[in-house]
Amino acid sequence: MANETNVTWHEHSVSRKEREQLNKHPGCVIWFTGLSACGKSTIANLVDHKLHSRGIHTYVLDGDNIRMGLNAGPGMLKERHGEEFAKRFGIGFSAIDREENIRRIGAVAKLFSEAGLVTLTAFISPYRRDRDAVRASMPAGDFIEVLVDAPLEVCEKRDPKGLYKKARAGELKGFTGIDDPYEAPEKPELVLDAGKKTADALADEVIAYLAKHGKIR
Amino acid sequence: MANETNVTWHEHSVSRKEREQLNKHPGCVIWFTGLSACGKSTIANLVDHKLHSRGIHTYVLDGDNIRMGLNAGPGMLKERHGEEFAKRFGIGFSAIDREENIRRIGAVAKLFSEAGLVTLTAFISPYRRDRDAVRASMPAGDFIEVLVDAPLEVCEKRDPKGLYKKARAGELKGFTGIDDPYEAPEKPELVLDAGKKTADALADEVIAYLAKHGKIR
Numbered sequence: 001m002a003n004e005t006n007v008t009w010h011e012h013s014v015s016r017k018e019r020e021q022l023n024k025h026p027g028c029v030i031w032f033t034g035l036s037a038c039g040k041s042t043i044a045n046l047v048d049h050k051l052h053s054r055g056i057h058t059y060v061l062d063g064d065n066i067r068m069g070l071n072a073g074p075g076m077l078k079e080r081h082g083e084e085f086a087k088r089f090g091i092g093f094s095a096i097d098r099e100e101n102i103r104r105i106g107a108v109a110k111l112f113s114e115a116g117l118v119t120l121t122a123f124i125s126p127y128r129r130d131r132d133a134v135r136a137s138m139p140a141g142d143f144i145e146v147l148v149d150a151p152l153e154v155c156e157k158r159d160p161k162g163l164y165k166k167a168r169a170g171e172l173k174g175f176t177g178i179d180d181p182y183e184a185p186e187k188p189e190l191v192l193d194a195g196k197k198t199a200d201a202l203a204d205e206v207i208a209y210l211a212k213h214g215k216i217r
Numbered sequence: 218m219a220n221e222t223n224v225t226w227h228e229h230s231v232s233r234k235e236r237e238q239l240n241k242h243p244g245c246v247i248w249f250t251g252l253s254a255c256g257k258s259t260i261a262n263l264v265d266h267k268l269h270s271r272g273i274h275t276y277v278l279d280g281d282n283i284r285m286g287l288n289a290g291p292g293m294l295k296e297r298h299g300e301e302f303a304k305r306f307g308i309g310f311s312a313i314d315r316e317e318n319i320r321r322i323g324a325v326a327k328l329f330s331e332a333g334l335v336t337l338t339a340f341i342s343p344y345r346r347d348r349d350a351v352r353a354s355m356p357a358g359d360f361i362e363v364l365v366d367a368p369l370e371v372c373e374k375r376d377p378k379g380l381y382k383k384a385r386a387g388e389l390k391g392f393t394g395i396d397d398p399y400e401a402p403e404k405p406e407l408v409l410d411a412g413k414k415t416a417d418a419l420a421d422e423v424i425a426y427l428a429k430h431g432k433i434r
Contacts, residue, residue, distance in 0.1 A: 013262050013277070014269045022272060045230050052231045055239060057274070059332040060230070069324035069354070080350060081316065088305070089317045099298065100306045107286035108325055115276040115334065133297065137286070 019116035023057045027113035028215050029138065030206065033125045033185065034148035035177050036163055037155040039194045039202070040122040043148060046203035048120055056216055059112055061105060062122040070108065071101050093174050099130055106134030113142055118215065126176045128183040144215075145185050146206060150194040152177045236333035240274045244330035245432050246355065247423065250342045250402065251365035252394045253380055254372040256411045256419070257339040260365060263420035265337055273433055276329055278322060279339040287325065288318050310391050316347055323351030330359055335432065343393045345400040361432075362402050363423060367411040369394050 020026050030047065032040040041062050051058045067073070074090030081089075091097050102125050112119040125131050135143040155177070156164040167175035174180045190209050192202040210216045237243050247264065249257040258279050268275045284290070291307030298306075308314050319342050329336035342348050352360040372394070373381040384392035391397045407426050409419040427433045 014265050014275070018269060019274075019276075022269065022274065048231050052235060052239065057236075057239065058231070059236075059328070061328070065328060065331070069327060070321060081313075081320070085313050085316065088313060089320075096298075096302050096305060099302065103298070103306075104287060104321075108328065110286060111276070111278070111282060111325065112329075112332070114282070115329070117332065 016114050016116065019114075023116045025056055025116075025118070025216055026214075027116040028118055028142050028144060028210075029109045029113050029134075030118065030120045030144045030146060030210075031109070031125070031131065031134065032120065032122045032146045032148055033131060033188075034194070035150065035152060035155045035182055036124055036175070037158045037160055038148045038150040039192075039199055040124075040148050042199045043192065043194070043202050043206070044120040044122040046199055047206045050203055050207055051118055051210075051216065054216070056118055057116060058118045058120065060120045060122065061109060061112075066105060066108075066123075071104055098127065102127070102130040102134065106137060109134070110138055110142075113138065118210075124176050124182070126180065126182045128185065131185065141213075144190065144209070145188040146190045146192060147185050147188040148192050148194045148202075149184070154195045233331050233333065236331075240333045242273055242333075242335070242433055243431075244333040245335055245359050245361060245427075246326045246330050246351075247335065247337045247361045247363060247427075248326070248342070248348065248351065249337065249339045249363045249365055250348060250405075251411070252367065252369060252372045252399055253341055253392070254375045254377055255365045255367040256409075256416055257341075257365045259416045260409065260411070260419050260423070261337040261339040263416055264423045267420055267424055268335055268427075268433065271433070273335055274333060275335045275337065277337045277339065278326060278329075283322060283325075283340075288321055315344065319344070319347040319351065323354060326351070327355055327359075330355065335427075341393050341399070343397065343399045345402065348402065358430075361407065361426070362405040363407045363409060364402050364405040365409050365411045365419075366401070371412045 032044050034040050044060055048058050048060050071091045073092060074086040077090045078086035091101050105121060105123060109119045109121050131145065159165060163172060166172045167178040176182050190206065192205060194202060249261050251257050261277055265275050265277050288308045290309060291303040294307045295303035308318050322338060322340060326336045326338050348362065376382060380389060383389045384395040393399050409422060411419060
């Protein structure tokens with residue numbers, strides 16, 4: 001390396017286009033948003049499965065892999081990194097914590113799309129401003145916002161984790177739809193009627209959208 | 218979705234193994250570490266290019282795509298998210314900020330490896346403890362630590378961004394190798410002699426390591 005003082009860093013970078021050529025499809029972000037228990041994760045994982053079966057390179061970001069690592073809460077961070085660290089960087093449920101939660105997920109989803117993957121995210125992401133900031137961070141067309149639209153009553157009736165019950169009892173504060181607002185997107189790329197249709201049918205609607213818009217072959 | 222109250226979430230998840238079968242190689246993290254200007258990014262991007270040419274699915278995490286997004290500093294965050302937010306979540310250069318910087322990069326690298334990609338990271342990552350925490354977060358064999366070993370004098374002589382000069386002049390505080398320690402790995406998977414060999418030869422050493430250990434075909 002002794003004579004390489006003047007080389008430009010990263011001159012050999014593989015471009016996004018080259019990564020997409022290897023994958024034989026473009027990268028993008030499919031951003032599912034909606035109330036707790038509306039079906040975001042179920043639908044996202046079904047779409048993932050269907051795309052993968054077609055040989056499309058995909059990845060899902062959801063609570064399972066984000067909250068255990070990148071956006072761990074103070075409790076998880078405390079053990080390994082100490083109290084000061086956990087207090088400063090742990091993600092809680094205040095307004096700015098939620099903002100940072102979505103900001104980081106958006107930044108990572110962007111990296112995955114630049115790597116050429118069809119990237120699916122499944123988070124409530126209740127605030128319009130936070131979702132719009134993610135959209136604005138990406139090239140036009142990369143961010144596909146999918147509203148998983150189910151009435152609050154339906155979601156509350158499902159309540160697979162008992163969260164609505166806890167929120168109604170006042171044991172959970174700031175719960176979306178109960179004592180914190182859900183701001184539906186004004187111009188989502190796609191609206192899924194998750195109060196009436198099956199998850200499988202809705203996953204097919206997402207696939208049809210992607211095919212129609214040249215995101216998959 | 219009305220009758221799906223009792224379904225297990227994520228029952229249709231695509232497994233890591235299935236993603237790797239599609240890619241025809243396993244995912245892993247190649248973690249380059251070393252002094253500023255030792256050649257980490259140059260070598261990582263060369264390895265990336267060589268792997269991509271062989272049809273291997275890769276991605277590079279480095280200062281270019283991490284500092285502009287996921288780990289933005291207070292200055293960048295302030296404009297879009299306000300002062301309180303920037304102060305709380307912006308990544309600076311204190312000890313715990315550096316710890317969080319590496320923690321987040323490790324968490325994202327782990328996600329990329331789980332997506333089945335050969336993931337290259339190029340950060341000084343000076344503290345042994347922080348790198349070891351990333352290693353511990355992953356399955357055995359996934360974390361390949363590569364010490365890019367060049368004498369401080371050589372790096373300082375290259376100084377492509379003039380950072381060593383600024384550090385010597387006291388304009389940059391806590392600069393690795395000058396007034397902050399670099400803790401070399403005790404048992405890295407690979408040591409590259411970046412004081413004597415060319416970046417191209419060193420990239421080939423990384424490729425040879427991957428082939429020998431079944432990470433690439």
